[in-house]
Amino acid sequence: LKGGWFKLYNCRWRKAELKMRVLLTGASGLLGGYLLRELKSRGLEVVGWPGPRDYMLYGIGDLAEPGWIADAFREVKTDLLIHAAALSRIDACFHEPEKARRVNALASGQLAYLAANVGTRMLHVSTDLVFDGQKGNYRESDKLLPLSVYGSTKRDAELMVLKHPEHVVARVSLLFGPSLTGRVAFFDQQLAALRSRSPLTLFEDEWRTPLSLAVAARALVSLALSRCRGVIHIGGPERMSRLEMGQRLAAHLGLDASAIKAFRRDSVPAVEPRPRDTSLDSSRWRSQFPDVAWPGYEDALPEMGVA
């Protein structure tokens, strides 16, 4: 059977996959596009909520204005909620902290409550930026010390979601891969700059464990469909700087990397401090989901059409 009735993870299966209806928030976003594709490929019924940019098209509202959420959630009658919507740009959160709090924290708390009330499990997508970056190789139990408004609102969301023991929080690392929605994201800009040999400046002293969008989508859907609870880290297998990512991308595509310039964190004025090393230790995820492929950087690129 497509989707696998009998697929069992260590976390244990919870319901026959094919009968499930999944509500996906943030469906119009970078990760949302990959999640939508992954859910569809498993034969699941998906109701996608895009964000306010496509409001006129779909009639779905703004999570910053929560009056509509409860009715719309009830109407969907979902078995599973994957919450990927967020005000995800760090600078936007800094400039509009109240909006960031409402979208990232309060709406997540409200959705977690609504879902728990009707026995629906929720997977909440969080970030490595809940850490201050002093230590690196963070485990799920490490202390949350966000440096930015974005990180603080995502931390607050986690706390609200985790009040409901049936829900799960996945902290994902920096995601890479081309946008599926036609909206140009950082990776697309980087690719275009490399192809046109335009100057590209990348940090050499900030480290993450980058994860491909395709792998992230597979990992998150498998996690959502499992019985795993609490917090789980889903990062890539290698700790890398943005500079190394750019250089390896150029080498993978046989492009000239000489237009890439390195810069250091302290050479760039920033309104908020930037965490130095938010690499994630993903051993909990790997031990519970060993069958989800975990390719290295170059091996993950062709699957997303970057070859």
Ligand SMILES: NC(=O)c1ccc[n+]([C@@H]2O[C@H](COP(=O)([O-])OP(=O)(O)OC[C@H]3O[C@@H](n4cnc5c(N)ncnc54)[C@H](OP(=O)(O)O)[C@@H]3O)[C@@H](O)[C@H]2O)c1
């Ligand atoms: N990208 C990364 O490297 C990364 C790393 C770690 C964690 N994450 C997390 O992964 C999730 C998805 O991120 P992403 O990179 O896909 O971000 P994205 O491309 O900016 O997508 C965010 C989604 O949320 C929606 N949204 C934004 N504001 C909203 C609002 N006021 N009401 C309702 N929906 C709203 C957006 O709608 P519109 O289409 O209307 O804009 C879009 O669908 C987020 O929770 C983010 O914190 C991302």
